[in-house]
Amino acid sequence: xxxxxxxxxxxxxxxxxxxxxxxxxxxxxxxxxxxxxxxxxxxxxxxxxxxxxxxxxxxxxxxxxxxxxxxxxxxxxxxxxxxxxxxxxxxxxxxxxxxxxxxxxxxxxxxxxxxxxxxxxxxxxxxxxxxxxxxxxxxxxxxxxxxxxxxxxxxxxxxxxxxxxxxxxxxxxxxxxxxxxxxxxxxxxxxxxxxxxxxxxxxxxxxxxxxxxxxxxxxxxxxxxxxxxxxxxxxxxxxxxxxxxxxxxxxxxxxxxxxxxxxxxxxxxxxxxxxxx
Amino acid sequence: xxxxxxxxxxxxxxxxxxxxxxxxxxxxxxxxxxxxxxxxxxxxxxxxxxxxxxxxxxxxxxxxxxxxxxxxxxxxxxxxxxxxxxxxxxxxxxxxxxxxxxxxxxxxxxxxxxxxxxxxxxxxxxxxxxxxxxxxxxxxxxxxxxxxxxxxxxxxxxxxxxxxxxxxxxxxxxxxxxxxxxxxxxxxxxxxxxxxxxxxxxxxxxxxxxxxxxxxxxxxxxxxxxxxxxxxxxxxx
Amino acid sequence: xxxxxxxxxxxxxxxxxxxxxxxxxxxxxxxxxxxxxxxxxxxxxxxxxxxxxxxxxxxxxxxxxxxxxxxxxxxxxxxxxxxxxxxxxxxxxxxxxxxxxxxxxxxxxxxxxxxxxxxxxxxxxxxxxxxxxxxxxxxxxxxxxxxxxxxxxxxxxxxxxxxxxxxxxxxxxxxxxxxxxxxxxxxxxxxxxxxxxxxxxxxxxxxxxxxxxxxxxxxxxxxxxxxxxxxxxxxxxxxxxxxxxxxxxxxxxx
Numbered sequence: 001x002x003x004x005x006x007x008x009x010x011x012x013x014x015x016x017x018x019x020x021x022x023x024x025x026x027x028x029x030x031x032x033x034x035x036x037x038x039x040x041x042x043x044x045x046x047x048x049x050x051x052x053x054x055x056x057x058x059x060x061x062x063x064x065x066x067x068x069x070x071x072x073x074x075x076x077x078x079x080x081x082x083x084x085x086x087x088x089x090x091x092x093x094x095x096x097x098x099x100x101x102x103x104x105x106x107x108x109x110x111x112x113x114x115x116x117x118x119x120x121x122x123x124x125x126x127x128x129x130x131x132x133x134x135x136x137x138x139x140x141x142x143x144x145x146x147x148x149x150x151x152x153x154x155x156x157x158x159x160x161x162x163x164x165x166x167x168x169x170x171x172x173x174x175x176x177x178x179x180x181x182x183x184x185x186x187x188x189x190x191x192x193x194x195x196x197x198x199x200x201x202x203x204x205x206x207x208x209x210x211x212x213x214x215x216x217x218x219x220x221x222x223x224x225x226x227x228x229x230x231x232x233x234x235x236x237x238x239x240x241x242x243x244x245x246x247x248x249x250x251x252x253x254x255x256x257x258x259x260x261x262x263x264x265x266x267x268x269x270x271x272x273x274x275x276x277x
Numbered sequence: 278x279x280x281x282x283x284x285x286x287x288x289x290x291x292x293x294x295x296x297x298x299x300x301x302x303x304x305x306x307x308x309x310x311x312x313x314x315x316x317x318x319x320x321x322x323x324x325x326x327x328x329x330x331x332x333x334x335x336x337x338x339x340x341x342x343x344x345x346x347x348x349x350x351x352x353x354x355x356x357x358x359x360x361x362x363x364x365x366x367x368x369x370x371x372x373x374x375x376x377x378x379x380x381x382x383x384x385x386x387x388x389x390x391x392x393x394x395x396x397x398x399x400x401x402x403x404x405x406x407x408x409x410x411x412x413x414x415x416x417x418x419x420x421x422x423x424x425x426x427x428x429x430x431x432x433x434x435x436x437x438x439x440x441x442x443x444x445x446x447x448x449x450x451x452x453x454x455x456x457x458x459x460x461x462x463x464x465x466x467x468x469x470x471x472x473x474x475x476x477x478x479x480x481x482x483x484x485x486x487x488x489x490x491x492x493x494x495x496x497x498x499x500x501x502x503x504x505x506x507x508x509x510x511x512x513x514x
Numbered sequence: 515x516x517x518x519x520x521x522x523x524x525x526x527x528x529x530x531x532x533x534x535x536x537x538x539x540x541x542x543x544x545x546x547x548x549x550x551x552x553x554x555x556x557x558x559x560x561x562x563x564x565x566x567x568x569x570x571x572x573x574x575x576x577x578x579x580x581x582x583x584x585x586x587x588x589x590x591x592x593x594x595x596x597x598x599x600x601x602x603x604x605x606x607x608x609x610x611x612x613x614x615x616x617x618x619x620x621x622x623x624x625x626x627x628x629x630x631x632x633x634x635x636x637x638x639x640x641x642x643x644x645x646x647x648x649x650x651x652x653x654x655x656x657x658x659x660x661x662x663x664x665x666x667x668x669x670x671x672x673x674x675x676x677x678x679x680x681x682x683x684x685x686x687x688x689x690x691x692x693x694x695x696x697x698x699x700x701x702x703x704x705x706x707x708x709x710x711x712x713x714x715x716x717x718x719x720x721x722x723x724x725x726x727x728x729x730x731x732x733x734x735x736x737x738x739x740x741x742x743x744x745x746x747x748x749x750x751x752x753x754x755x756x757x758x759x760x761x762x763x764x765x766x767x768x
Contacts, residue, residue, distance in 0.1 A: 015416035029331030112493035114454035125479035219347035238656030257345040360600040
């Protein structure tokens with residue numbers, strides 16, 4: 001379009017004003033905020049009204065030990081998962097049909113089925129193979145619900161982490177590999193010095209999300225007799241029938257997840273300073 | 278040894294019919310959650326996109342809460358907490374009234390809240406991917422704000438958000454397994470009962486995993502088709 | 515938790531459930547009975563998905579006596595009291611023991627049988643209830659057995675399961691060294707094919723515990739109706755007949 005064409009356009013409505021002082025939105029927003037505030041105040045009122053020092057005295061140590069179990073479970077399975085994810089990610093990117101097929105199948109299975117079903121399969125399913133497991137000396141491991149949960153969670157998170165790793169490595173441009181090669185770096189050197197530093201920036205946020213998902217997902221171990229934070233909550237609730245036991249758990253989980261998200265944000269801001277414009 | 282064919286048959290001795298009913302419940306729950314999860318997710322994304330500070334804050338609190346709580350806990354809060362809360366609220370007006378949140382509705386509300394919190398993020402990043410010029414172009418040809426949204430922005434938005442939403446659907450499908458804990462007769466609960474009763478835990482939980490896997494594969498195929506269909510009208514960049 | 519958007523949603527969603535549920539709540543001759551359905555031989559589901567067992571037969575007999583039309587609702591054990599309070603059903607007939615903690619939440623009828631807590635363990639095991647330190651004890655979450663182990667065996671390892679069936683499964687797998695539960699339910703299992711591995715160990719650790727029907731607090735009228743009906747089936751031989759169907763001993767106690 002040239003300037004002459006523009007002048008021939010007959011008449012155009014003025015664009016609507018930008019939503020600077022759009023009172024309707026403000027009313028709606030304020031109403032919603034008030035509702036949130038009311039919910040928050042209601043919650044505080046509920047907790048104050050049902051404040052019970054005995055209950056706190058009796059169950060606070062349980063909650064702490066439950067929290068510790070949750071943290072242990074998540075940290076250890078994330079680490080094992082990270083180690084397992086490396087060969088799987090390599091398999092996914094491999095040109096070898098069998099390798100990549102196996103890795104793909106693994107990832108698809110663990111990402112396509114619920115963690116709860118996987119945990120049941122490991123805990124109750126393997127429980128019915130007690131004698132076979134005993135024979136190969138693995139029963140002492142699978143006897144314990146905690147180890148079963150750790151096993152299922154590690155395999156599960158390995159699948160997700162492998163995809164994160166693969167996605168991050170593939171997000172780095174091909175030119176980077178070529179440039180590294182041109183400089184005479186070996187493949188391993190290129191991966192370590194050129195590709196991974198860039199890939200990890202991309203992977204940071206998905207990794208953070210994966211940890212958060214694991215913390216939330218770990219609540220299901222309560223169903224297979226592990227006394228994590230959720231397990232202790234259910235135990236306290238089954239004794240007291242006091243709903244505040246669940247509210248406390250909700251507050252603790254929310255606090256952890258929010259803290260973690262803020263930490264990831266902070267790290268991301270720091271390591272991407274050179275990219276900011 | 279028990280005969281697996283009998284165990285999985287549809288007859289009175291077998292669990293096939295119960296598990297098939299469980300599959301229906303799972304699929305129905307996921308399908309029932311989807312539309313209202315999407316709608317609320319979209320509204321929350323709009324709120325978080327808005328220029329109005331209070332709206333943004335309200336939207337952000339929503340996502341913070343429902344992304345931060347474990348899904349299982351959200352489910353308990355809705356199933357027990359909301360039930361008792363609403364009950365007391367209704368009793369203010371009518372002492373005799375009973376309100377029942379059955380486990381299906383509780384599952385729908387809890388999963389929908391979680392789904393919409395994540396969906397709002399997907400929509401929000403899709404909003405960011407649409408340049409301002411698209412809105413300006415819409416206004417320039419005389420469309421109202423609503424028309425611009427409906428005719429110009431939404432079609433592009435959906436196309437951009439589709440892969441993300443597809444992922445969320447798969448997550449939703451898996452999260453439905455949690456309702457088995459509050460007693461809704463879904464796939465996992467039905468296979469769990471069968472496993473308990475027959476003591477064939479590996480068979481039945483393995484079967485449960487395979488059914489979820491089949492549902493995931495079917496969903497991927499369907500989503501592939503939808504993406505191809507929606508991509509037809511778009512410009513290839 | 516009152517959350518702006520969710521409340522609106524939940525309300526509109528429940529409007530439907532309410533319109534369906536309202537009729538049954540008003541009609542006195544219709545009763546909803548909550549039970550667990552995973553507690554053989556008291557209440558459990560068979561392969562065709564039907565409830566059966568001692569509790570179920572008793573409930574049916576009581577309903578017949580009260581001239582009420584009863585409908586059973588199955589509910590996971592650890593949510594059974596909240597579900598009663600929330601109005602999902604009107605009474606719990608699920609082998610629930612009377613405890614102080616529960617009595618603060620619900621009202622109990624007269625007991626309909628008596629129970630004692632007893633350990634079972636594998637036949638070859640030398641498990642002894644008086645020396646259970648360091649042993650893994652399986653119980654069902656939220657039962658008096660769970661509370662009992664917590665209070666009396668602080669040095670034992672407690673594995674609490676969502677239902678009794680999982681506790682037994684892990685006993686025969688060897689994940690737990692012993693299972694503590696009601697005598698009647700353990701008896702049923704030890705008699706069954708699955709329970710051949712195991713036997714009772716030691717004397718009952720806690721006896722004279724009473725099992726009753728739970729109703730919502732303040733619903734004395736319903737509780738009274740149940741009491742009359744329990745007395746009636748005791749009287750007319752119906753109770754004895756059901757008792758004999760499941761147990762060769764008198765389960766009512768004195």
